[in-house]
Amino acid sequence: MKNEALISARKAKGLTQEQLAELLNCKKSSVSNWENGYSTPKLADAFRVAEILEQDVNHLFLVNKVQDSQTKASSA
Known part of the structure; x- marks a missing residue:
């Protein structure tokens, strides 16, 4: 499941994946x-x-994981 929160936050800062990676080394x-x-x-x-x-x-990071696990649990 895509991490839409991370994608949105990165784009809101005007950063590419490469730029964020550089900042994080x-x-x-x-x-x-x-x-x-x-x-x-x-x-x-x-x-x-x-x-x-x-x-x-x-x-x-956490909200995305919780939603993913709830989706898996409800489909089981």
Whole structure:
């Protein structure tokens, strides 16, 4: 499930995936994987993303995971 909160927050700051990756000192593919829901950042990176994007870390990463798990549970 795509992380729409992360995508929206990054775009609102006017950053590309590559620019965000540079600020985080990581690969663009990492940012892409986070946005596409293939992986999540390490805790320290998650807080740094939230700081850069001026968003709550829970809003960017936790809310998406909770919604995803609830969707899976209701379809079981």
